[in-house]
Amino acid sequence: MVEICPSADWRPIFKQSLEFAQHQVRALIERDPDFYPMYTQGGHWRHTGEAWTHWCDGFLPGMMWVFHRHTKDSDWARYAQHYTTPLEPRKMDRNVHDLGFIFLSTYHRWYKQTGDEKLNDVVIQAGQTLAKRFQKKGRYLASFIGPESIFIDVMANVGIIFYAALKTGDDALLRTAMDHCLTTRRVLIRGDGSSSHEGIFDLETGEFLRQSTHQGWRGDSCWSRGLAWAIYGFTSSYRAVKDPRFLHTAQCCADFFIRETPADGVPPMDYDTPSEEPQYRESSAAAITAAGLLQLAKVVPDPAKGALYGAAAQRILLTLCSSDYLAKGIDGWEGILRQGIYHLRKGLGVSESVMWGDYFFVEALERALRDTEED
Numbered sequence: 289m290v291e292i293c294p295s296a297d298w299r300p301i302f303k304q305s306l307e308f309a310q311h312q313v314r315a316l317i318e319r320d321p322d323f324y325p326m327y328t329q330g331g332h333w334r335h336t337g338e339a340w341t342h343w344c345d346g347f348l349p350g351m352m353w354v355f356h357r358h359t360k361d362s363d364w365a366r367y368a369q370h371y372t373t374p375l376e377p378r379k380m381d382r383n384v385h386d387l388g389f390i391f392l393s394t395y396h397r398w399y400k401q402t403g404d405e406k407l408n409d410v411v412i413q414a415g416q417t418l419a420k421r422f423q424k425k426g427r428y429l430a431s432f433i434g435p436e437s438i439f440i441d442v443m444a445n446v447g448i449i450f451y452a453a454l455k456t457g458d459d460a461l462l463r464t465a466m467d468h469c470l471t472t473r474r475v476l477i478r479g480d481g482s483s484s485h486e487g488i489f490d491l492e493t494g495e496f497l498r499q500s501t502h503q504g505w506r507g508d509s510c511w512s513r514g515l516a517w518a519i520y521g522f523t524s525s526y527r528a529v530k531d532p533r534f535l536h537t538a539q540c541c542a543d544f545f546i547r548e549t550p551a552d553g554v555p556p557m558d559y560d561t562p563s564e565e566p567q568y569r570e571s572s573a574a575a576i577t578a579a580g581l582l583q584l585a586k587v588v589p590d591p592a593k594g595a596l597y598g599a600a601a602q603r604i605l606l607t608l609c610s611s612d613y614l615a616k617g618i619d620g621w622e623g624i625l626r627q628g629i630y631h632l633r634k635g636l637g638v639s640e641s642v643m644w645g646d647y648f649f650v651e652a653l654e655r656a657l658r659d660t661e662e663d
């Protein structure tokens with residue numbers, strides 16, 4: 289169970305970590321201009337390891353937008369625009385289910401800073417493109433694996449469809465996003481608040497067949513990053529449309545996380561890893577969860593629950609800021625957070641830095657340091 293510690297003087301610790309994050313990103317773009325990394329090998333971003341799927345390009349510029357918001361340093365806005373602009377053609381990309389990751393972290397942040405409607409149009413188009421993955425019979429957005437597959441990861445992307453629907457007043461688009469969330473809730477979230485990575489449908493009938501996984505331990509286990517995507521995604525979906533079912537699901541998943549995660553707040557890669565197997569921790573799941581819990585804390589009606597989620601997020605971030613996870617002082621290590629895992633079965637990015645872990649860590653630190661929450 290996550291140990292809720294009395295709030296120490298966390299602000300200077302979070303600020304120093306955010307400064308270290310800026311140092312690492314600046315070093316990366318000086319060393320490797322115009323390179324969009326995914327995961328490190330031995331602490332190095334540039335290598336020839338496979339990507340599996342093409343989903344991470346928004347996270348590096350996304351961090352730059354967060355740094356700009358935090359520091360108001362115009363250099364960060366300049367870098368962010370430089371790294372964001374080449375992503376625009378991806379707004380038509382039908383091959384991935386990750387357009388929320390790519391555009392909410394970049395064009396959406398850019399639009400909010402400038403109010404330029406052309407930037408908003410890019411975000412809306414990306415939401416409309418993602419909605420084309422909708423499977424009418426099963427009522428879900430298909431994962432990149434194929435039309436029969438739903439992923440929990442899509443919950444962290446469906447927000448861009450809610451956004452496009454609400455901005456354009458498109459009820460059909462809104463229904464698509466609602467249905468995807470309700471189907472995910474029904475087939476991938478269990479009664480104890482744990483989540484499955486993937487679900488498989490019968491394409492002829494739309495019947496749900498079974499839970500499955502690619503990155504977790506097995507189909508009926510709980511892969512911790514999937515749980516993190518669920519906490520973040522159901523919270524964002526609740527914030528978008530205020531459907532109490534989404535809040536309920538976000539809280540069930542958050543309560544599972546708090547109950548089942550070790551005291552320091554960093555979960556195992558999979559909660560059901562057999563005891564005789566290596567017990568990997570997964571720092572990116574911790575970072576995503578912290579970013580989700582900080583938002584959940586602000587929307588739950590019960591103040592005691594809000595305080596619990598806020599304190600759990602603070603516990604997680606304090607651990608991630610410690611030398612066990614932060615790469616500060618590790619000579620030659622190019623990422624920000626260590627001990628992330630991309631794909632254990634494929635041997636990709638195991639106990640390494642991963643771009644999304646660094647991004648959500650930076651997002652969570654900046655959120656925690658901000659006094660008011662308006663996005």
Ligand code: GLY
Nearest residue numbers: 343441503513630
């Ligand atoms: N494919 C998304 C993830 O690894 O979480």
